[in-house]
Amino acid sequence: MKKAEFEALLDRCCTQLTIEAQTTGFKTSPQFENRVREVLRDMTIAESFLIDLDPHPQAFPDIAMGEFGVEVKFTTNDTWRSVANSVLETQRVESVKHIYLVFGKMGGTPEVRWGEYEQSVIHVRTSHVPRFEVELPSEKTAVKKSLFEEMGILYDDFRKLPMHEKMKYIRAYARKIHPDGRLWWIEEKETDEHTVPIQARLYTNLTTPEKTKLRAEAALLCPKIVKSGRARDKYDDLVLYLLTYHGVLCHQARDLFSAGSVANPKNDDNGGIYIMRALKLIETEMVEASLTMDDALFVEYWGESVSPERRITRWLEKADELARDWKPSESLFLNN
Template sequence: MDKLEFEDLLERLCQRLSKESRDSDEHHKPSKFEARVRTVMGELLVGTGQEAAPNVDQGFPDIVVGKFGAEVKATESNSWRCIANSVSEGQRSLAVEQIYVVFGKFGGIPEVRWASYGDSIMHVRTSHVPRFEIEIGTENSLFAQMGTSYEEFRQRPMHEKMPYIRDYARGRLKPGERLWWLEDTELDEAGHSLPLEVRSILQLSAEEKKSIRAEATLLVPKIFSPSRSRNKKGAYVDVAMFYMTYRGILAHQTRDFFSAGSVGENGATGDYVRDATNRIQDEMRAAALYLEDALFLEYWGYVPERSSVILDWLRLADEMASDWTPSDELFLAEQGKS
């Protein structure tokens, strides 16, 4: 099978999966979608002498067909953009010469598209490890910005990739921002645990502060624990670590960011954390849709269904609060209360 034949197969695959996804939501979950892609690809390969084999090492890409590979991605949002694989590609199949991405977009009008994996990479971000971000149809390839190609970049060892990433990050810095990685170092596959750009929380606009407070409140319901409890102390550590490792924000006094009078002023109860949360319900609703599954897994211990994030959060918050019941006051519409 040559390149044109494999791309024709991908086109037929995506046409079929697009129709299926509009007729039924049975395979909209990422884990189910990958299995369905492999099944349909196998059916289309009948009679070609090829088969759609999984990457037996659970590595990269997800599916191997001879010298070609397909990395499967899916999102329940109305976007062609998502986080992709580690920059290191440490578990890449050696048999694969060219990789494509098969992307299922199940928000809005469901559709499945394919594209060259390298051409779809448009950003590199760091949370726990440097990871690519892809967008189907992007006109601004990351590697064009870096002055190299995906094929050339991927073959370099990690310590040779980092200068490209730092130069790219420097070009995106805003006034007052600094790179966190300053020196060339030999990095292992895990990379670095902190983002490249770090800002003080004092530099943020009022809207940015409100947004990241909503994110942290959603991820860390322990902030409603009694003031002298171990959970309360741990909550602010969790928040500070989230801001530093995921948002690149240095929070000097995390407790004050949630409990100072300025964030809950003019509230009905006089409990600043409680009143402040009442004021960020819309921001929390938004965060419930865009925060990554990996964050919920890290902070909650499991990945909730997107449709039930708010209700799950209310249950967790009710368990933590001792002198009030969050579900009596917050997100009443989601609970079917007037």
């Protein structure tokens, strides 16, 4: 199959999946990815492709079809932007030469589109390891240069570099987009892991609405915050999330949930468990976060994909296992 023929196949695939998205709909990333795999299999039944219906969960791209590959992204939000795969690509399927992105968007008007992977990668952000961000063009956003155009290197050349060589390009890109910002990972390190941000802000300097939003997101992703006060690691994931995904440095993570100004803003001296009181005050924001945050974040922090409508329930299950002296499910989200 030639490149033009494969792209025509993607046209047909996305047309069918758009119809399904607007009728029966898709609720989760795994459901959508499996359906993409099935449709491509059915449409190429006469070809020699052998599509693995149960691939390695970390394989990149998600679907290998000879020299062609498809990376699948899905969101319940009205956006064509998403966190993507690790820069490392440790589980790269080497037989694949041409990678495409198939993106399912359920927010707004549900639709499925495709794009060339190299042109769709428009940013790199730090996490436990640097991760790409992808975005397909839309009527709401201007067409952006690909990350590889910004860095001055072809994707196929970049992916073959050792990690410390990749980081040289990423550092140069960081300096380019934030020429006046403070770079916290500018030093040379021959390491696979980088957990510091391109540009950092102090949590104390944020507006109150932004503080509340970030506290809600961090609390949702990091249920360990309900652990005993003696647990040394209870705030580790939270601090790394704020730092690596939002570039926010929090000096005293404990104060985000245990300080009196957060857990007891009315200063009513009613006592109680401060972490429980602090979480109760941001229940609405946590529910909002559960419905809008990217599924890739839950896979990264929880180790599993959870549909938006089940995330609060799953958080309570996790929190109940971690808490001592109180049971979160008996105190929080009682109206959900």
